[in-house]
Amino acid sequence: MARKTKKQRMKDRLDKDFDAFEETVLDDGEIEDEIRLPKIAIIGRPNVGKSTIFNRLAGRQLAIVNDTPGVTRDRKETHARLRRQDVTLVDTAGFEDMRGETLESRMRAQTEMAISESDICLFVYDARAGVTGLDEVFADYVRRMDRSVILIGNKCENSRAIAAGIAEGYGLGLGEPVEVSAEHNIGFDDLDDRLAKELETFNFYAPDTDEDEDDEELGEKPIRIAVVGRPNAGKSTLINTLIGQNRLVTGPEAGVTRDTISIDWEWNGHPVKLHDTAGMRKKAKVQDKLEKMSVNETLRAIKFAQVVILLMDANSPFDKQDLQIADFCEREGRGMIIAVTKWDLIENKSALAKSLRERTARLLPQIKGVPILFFSGLTGRHVDRILPAVQGVMENWSVKVKTSDLNNWLIERVAKHPPPSKNGRPVKPRYIAQTKARPPTFIVKTSREQALPESYKRYLINGIREDFDLPGVPIRLTVRTSDNPYV
Numbered sequence: 001m002a003r004k005t006k007k008q009r010m011k012d013r014l015d016k017d018f019d020a021f022e023e024t025v026l027d028d029g030e031i032e033d034e035i036r037l038p039k040i041a042i043i044g045r046p047n048v049g050k051s052t053i054f055n056r057l058a059g060r061q062l063a064i065v066n067d068t069p070g071v072t073r074d075r076k077e078t079h080a081r082l083r084r085q086d087v088t089l090v091d092t093a094g095f096e097d098m099r100g101e102t103l104e105s106r107m108r109a110q111t112e113m114a115i116s117e118s119d120i121c122l123f124v125y126d127a128r129a130g131v132t133g134l135d136e137v138f139a140d141y142v143r144r145m146d147r148s149v150i151l152i153g154n155k156c157e158n159s160r161a162i163a164a165g166i167a168e169g170y171g172l173g174l175g176e177p178v179e180v181s182a183e184h185n186i187g188f189d190d191l192d193d194r195l196a197k198e199l200e201t202f203n204f205y206a207p208d209t210d211e212d213e214d215d216e217e218l219g220e221k222p223i224r225i226a227v228v229g230r231p232n233a234g235k236s237t238l239i240n241t242l243i244g245q246n247r248l249v250t251g252p253e254a255g256v257t258r259d260t261i262s263i264d265w266e267w268n269g270h271p272v273k274l275h276d277t278a279g280m281r282k283k284a285k286v287q288d289k290l291e292k293m294s295v296n297e298t299l300r301a302i303k304f305a306q307v308v309i310l311l312m313d314a315n316s317p318f319d320k321q322d323l324q325i326a327d328f329c330e331r332e333g334r335g336m337i338i339a340v341t342k343w344d345l346i347e348n349k350s351a352l353a354k355s356l357r358e359r360t361a362r363l364l365p366q367i368k369g370v371p372i373l374f375f376s377g378l379t380g381r382h383v384d385r386i387l388p389a390v391q392g393v394m395e396n397w398s399v400k401v402k403t404s405d406l407n408n409w410l411i412e413r414v415a416k417h418p419p420p421s422k423n424g425r426p427v428k429p430r431y432i433a434q435t436k437a438r439p440p441t442f443i444v445k446t447s448r449e450q451a452l453p454e455s456y457k458r459y460l461i462n463g464i465r466e467d468f469d470l471p472g473v474p475i476r477l478t479v480r481t482s483d484n485p486y487v
Contacts, residue, residue, distance in 0.1 A: 037079070038202050039088045040195070041114045043142070044124035045134045046070050046094025049154040052182035053124060054091040057082065063091050064259050064293050070094055071290065073107050073249050074236075074261045074276070075114050083196040090114050093249075095138045103256065106249050112141075120148045120198050123174055127153030127165035131172060139172040148201070150194050153177040157184045222264065222271035223394055226301045228329075229311035230321055231255045231279025234341045238311065238377040239263065239276050242386070248276055255279055258290070260297040267387050275301045282321050302328065306397065306438070307335040307390050314342045314352070314374070318359055330366050330474045333439040335397035337371050337389050337472065344376040368462065369471025397473045398437050406432045406442070413463050422451035429460075440464075441476040449481040 040057075042050045051063035051072055058080045064071055076091040092114045093107035115121060123142060125135045142149055153169050156162045156179040169177035178194055180187035227235045236248035236257055243265050249256055261276040278294035286292055302308055308329045312322055317340055329336050338360060346352055353374055360372050371389045375382035410432045419427045429452070431445040442464065446452055461475045 037086050037088045038119045038199055039090060039117060040120045040122060041090040041092055041118035042122045042124060043092050043095065043111060043115060043138070045132065045138060046096070048094070048124045048126045049182045050094070050124050051091055053122065053152070053154065053180070054078075054089055056182050056185060056188060057089055064290070064297065066290050066293065068290055070104075070107075071258060073103075073110075073256060073258060075110050075247075076259055076261055078262075082199075083192055085196070085199050087199070090118065095134070095141075097134060097137050103249070103251055103253055106251060109246075110249055115142065115145055115147060118147060119202060120150065120195070122150050122152055123172075124152045124154050125165075125169060125172075125177075126155055127162040127169065127177070127179065128155040128158075130165040131168040135172065139174055143173060148198050149174045150191070150198065151175050151177045152191065153179050154182055157181040157186060220271060222273040223390065224273045224275065224304060224306045225309060225390060226275040226277060226298075226305035226307075226334075227309045227311060228277050228298060228302060228325055229279060230313070230319065231281060233279065233311045233313050234377045235279070235311050236276055238309075238339070238341060238383070238386075239274050241377050241380050241383050242274070255291075258294045260301045270391075272387075275305060277301050280321065280325060282324075299328070302334060303332055305334055307337065307393050309337050309339050309386065309390070312338065312340050314340050314346050317356055318363060323363060326364055326367070330364075333474050333476070335393040335439070335473045336367055337373065337386070337393060339386060340372065340374045341377045343374045344379050344381065349374070367472060367474060368465060371472050393472045396470045397439055399440055399468070399470060400437050401434050401440070401468055403433045406434065409463070409467060410444075413460065417459065419446075419452055419456045422448065425451075427451045435478075439474045439476060440470060441478070443478045443480055445480050447481070449479050452479050 042054050042057075044050050047067070047069040051065050054063050054076070055061050055065065058078050060078075062078055063076055070093070072091055072093050074093070078089050080087055080089045092111045095111055096104040096108055098104040098108060121142060123139065125131060151169055151172060151174040153162065153166050156166070159179075162179070166177055166179060178187060178191050180191055227239060229235055232252075232254040236250045240246055240248055240250065243263065247263060248261060255278070257276055257278050260278070263274045263276070265272045265274055277298040278291075280295055280298055281291075286295055310322065310326055310329065312318065326336065326338075340356060343349065356374075357372060360370060361368065364370060371393065373382070373385050373389060375385065377383065410429060414429055419429065421427065425448075428447040429444050430447065433443055435441050435443050444452075444460065457477055457479065461477050464475055464477075465471065
């Protein structure tokens with residue numbers, strides 16, 4: 001049989017890609033909305049370096065890495081590009097041979113779900129410590145799941161010290177181990193080769209160009225929503241109820257969530273990216289290094305969010321820490337919603353609702369009119385009110401006001417209540433314009449910049465909020481001196 005030329009092999013490859021692409025075309029000629037990417041789950045027992053490998057393959061520091069076993073508890077997903085192939089990477093919790101209602105068993109359920117949804121599993125074990133009994137139990141489970149598996153011996157920075165551990169890896173029945181050291185970035189070229197070889201067996205359509213990224217930029221971008229609050233407020237339970245899945249580990253224990261978990265979702269045809277965050281305690285109580293890392297991840301999620309849902313427990317709302325979180329969100333310029341959960345446990349609901357609305361107006365004057373919702377994340381009652389409220393805050397956060405309307409408004413406001421004089425000389429606001437949105441930011445030009453007091457700035461901000469109907473979003477106002485050619 002004659003050997004195929006390079007041109008013929010290339011043509012066969014293109015035909016194969018086109019056949020795979022044709023399978024995604026519907027009968028009416030439309031392409032399916034979503035082309036699924038190959039999913040790669042990184043699995044193994046606790047403290048073998050799964051999160052470090054996840055960060056290396058992703059090319060970013062996404063997962064929290066610490067020497068403490070069991071840091072990762074939820075599935076953490078991200079998109080990555082490996083050898084010109086787009087994939088979805090999944091970091092998982094360490095596998096524990098536990099059943100029942102314990103936290104470890106709930107973490108195991110999440111890992112099992114990740115394996116069942118994956119196309120390729122990266123089974124990681126500690127080559128320095130060798131194969132343990134738990135590795136053997138887990139390997140037996142993975143073999144029965146009938147998934148493509150690549151065995152990885154991690155912590156192989158010293159070839160002499162890991163020789164026995166690598167030899168033991170063959171006994172797991174998962175093929176030849178790939179020797180890597182995630183901490184020192186050793187052996188990832190070999191791992192990429194193995195992954196590329198495995199990915200060739202799947203008929204996923206993934207163009208080699210960046211056209212898909214351009215299309216994504218042109219399409220509708222998701223609303224980024226961060227759910228924040230104190231520990232054990234019910235953040236993970238709320239997200240599970242919203243998306244209708246047990247996607248996140250929940251339980252009565254405080255501080256179950258450590259990593260910030262991003263979840264892509266769709267609501268009424270609109271893409272949404274939900275961020276579940278670790279609970280934030282008072283700064284004086286945060287001493288543990290791992291908790292500090294979790295809090296930093298939460299603060300980062302707030303900075304990159306568009307709307308923040310501040311979750312409070314109905315049994316102890318408006319704790320000092322809740323107010324500090326709200327103040328941080330306002331300073332970062334995020335739109336905000338106050339969500340009071342566990343409402344099913346309250347007897348006199350109407351009286352408490354009235355009291356909480358009054359306290360919101362009194363304690364959070366800087367975001368006057370912020371929406372406050374009451375619901376039960378566990379039962380799902382009134383949870384459907386959250387996303388419409390988020391959409392309303394998002395619209396206010398992105399608003400753009402005409403300059404002519406603003407200046408007409410300024411004339412009326414100044415005439416109604418002129419600014420106080422400074423050193424016997426009047427201060428005259430002459431012009432106002434919006435410089436940007438998200439959050440709404442305005443600039444006022446006056447005759448004397450330093451002479452306009454803070455109280456009058458608040459008067460103008462509250463006037464903008466009331467007259468242009470912008471509740472629940474921070475408003476920025478900068479004062480500048482009018483241009484004077486003689487100065």
